[in-house]
Amino acid sequence: MITLHHVPQTRSFRILWFLHEAGLPHRVSYHSFAGKALRDPAFLALSPAGRVPAVEVGGEVLFESGAILEVLAEGHAPALGRAPGHAERGRYLEWLHYGETLAQHLAQLTFHHIALKPADRSPVVQKLEALRLRRALEGLDRALTGDFLLEGFSAADIMTGASAEIARRFVPFDGLDRVTDWHARLTARPGYQAALAVDGPAELYLQERYYD
Numbered sequence: 001m002i003t004l005h006h007v008p009q010t011r012s013f014r015i016l017w018f019l020h021e022a023g024l025p026h027r028v029s030y031h032s033f034a035g036k037a038l039r040d041p042a043f044l045a046l047s048p049a050g051r052v053p054a055v056e057v058g059g060e061v062l063f064e065s066g067a068i069l070e071v072l073a074e075g076h077a078p079a080l081g082r083a084p085g086h087a088e089r090g091r092y093l094e095w096l097h098y099g100e101t102l103a104q105h106l107a108q109l110t111f112h113h114i115a116l117k118p119a120d121r122s123p124v125v126q127k128l129e130a131l132r133l134r135r136a137l138e139g140l141d142r143a144l145t146g147d148f149l150l151e152g153f154s155a156a157d158i159m160t161g162a163s164a165e166i167a168r169r170f171v172p173f174d175g176l177d178r179v180t181d182w183h184a185r186l187t188a189r190p191g192y193q194a195a196l197a198v199d200g201p202a203e204l205y206l207q208e209r210y211y212d
């Protein structure tokens with residue numbers, strides 16, 4: 001049995017989505033950013049920085065969403081990964097980890113639109129990070145030449161697609177036609193919808209849009 005430590009609307013959704021796509025039996029341990037539960041020594045023993053996701057699988061504890069997806073795909077759902085030696089291995093790892101290129105900007109935007117008190121928010125950071133996020137999405141748009149990032153659906157679509165789903169709240173997708181179609185294709189998947197249904201109550205992104 002796989003246990004996923006999860007906070008709704010965060011990077012741990014990537015793993016939740018993967019587990020549903022792969023049809024892997026699992027249990028979700030729900031956490032919240034409210035309170036100090038993620039700073040509890042018991043949780044820090046699972047995830048050294050007190051972050052989600054963390055996963056317990058076969059007596060092992062894994063943290064870092066990209067590493068978790070690589071390990072779970074290799075061990076439990078090979079069709080969603082691209083094993084060493086596969087012709088798409090390099091592209092797979094690049095686009096899998098591109099999710100974090102998007103997520104670094106999402107973290108800053110989340111701080112400066114939501115987490116910080118209004119007096120501590122920086123309009124400069126808001127503007128700059130939205131611009132940098134948009135540029136990273138434009139790169140993704142140029143690379144998307146088919147239905148998915150690789151020849152077929154993979155964990156790279158999950159990792160980067162979950163970040164794109166949050167990104168749409170901070171920047172308009174106007175002109176990003178391939179990203180728009182890919183995002184619609186991903187979010188229509190039964191695996192995505194099943195994960196969304198059990199994501200848990202939203203406590204982070206309460207608005208659809210954080211831009212005018």
Ligand SMILES: N[C@@H](CCC(=O)N[C@@H](CS)C(=O)NCC(=O)O)C(=O)O
Binds near residue numbers: 052065066
């Ligand atoms: N690179 C890590 C980042 C993990 C991360 O920062 N997770 C956020 C949620 S999206 C978190 O747990 N934040 C809690 C905190 O910063 O205290 C990964 O991909 O798993």
